[in-house]
Amino acid sequence: MSDTTSPRFGLILIGDELLNGRKQDAHLPAMIPRFEQRGLELAWVRTITDDPELITRTLTETFASGDIVFSFGGIGATPDDLTRQCAAAALGLDIVLHPEAEAEIRAQLGDRLNAHHLRMGEYPAGSLIIPNPINRIPGFSIQQHHFVPGFPKMAWPMVEWVLDHHYADLQAPGVRVSQTLLLSDTSEGPLIPAMERLLSEFPELRLACLPNAEGKREVELSLKGEARRVAQGMDRLRELLEASRAAE
Template identity: 75%
Template structure:
């Protein structure tokens, strides 16, 4: 089993506007192909409203998990931007103005600089910066958590930078493939013993069973994993299907 198969990636989406329906999340559909292009995949996504206690509690859990996490939103300077403070609280450390962030912010803002601008460079002690190619106001990384703005034009290239700067050793484009078998005139129930047998024989494969959403008697079975395993698994699945009673 490879190192990357033991590591989970997650997304943390922060903001009232997603949960109250004012905005639709654009980050998850944008991240899936970016991870896939690098032979990586997401294991979980969590959405959290702008509540300091809940954000802090969530971050405590994700810091303890050891997962690699990308957090979107809440790192600006307005009173509802709470992520920087909550990350520090979750880790039990102080916030301080990061010297590299200080330099970037001053270069971007120039004579308009004020305390609110510099507040956006206050990160939990021990953080490193994530460059922002759009307006030079950086995000930050600490404990395998990477905090970027909620604005897609900034956030997405910043995530790509982190993936290609910190996690190249985990990338393996084309490492995994998937194949899908479409079955008609059946439902998932009679297929369960066959699926259990298949996974016992191919424990490294991922199997997904998707019944027809319109309640027709159709099922899609998908196997995902290393190319040679998927080919062998699909061949074995066909054998097991042929052995099922009519």
């Protein structure tokens, strides 16, 4: 079970190369510890191709969800970089050159600047910029969606900046914890009544049941949530399991 009062965080990973095997995604494994360090967690991840219809449809759904979303990739200047236009289409907004983004791009490129470079500063009207500490070409934010480059060196500090500047009030490092209990000589079936009873008593905790994938009769039971309640829930889980064994 999860805390439905808290906003959910999601990731959108955009790029044909992620789905045809030319490139392995590095963003998800990098984001998980960054969220955990701040007492936050990811609720979902979508990986999609550079298809403008699919990108627009995906963003239309996620804008309507109320979730906080980080989108990686597709905000460069080449013809296959379509995320900016798709975000504008999903919101029914014009795409305009952002004055702060223009200033950053001009400052970075100087005499090398051309019209193609300025495309990278065109966002849906009303967007805010996300500073890029590597090359000063910003990302952008609108309606709790945050768009960053696909390059990890740039994207990851930009996500951290957004989390710490826009969502500091949601952070609670050390408050949410996870504890795991490894049970041997059992399968998940006999544990179901104890798990159901536990969740009825601790509905705010998230329980995960993971059987051994190598054929051993082992099951991991994990509880995640507020530290005090996780400790109480784990104690209660042990009691329920002990009572179950005694009744066999």
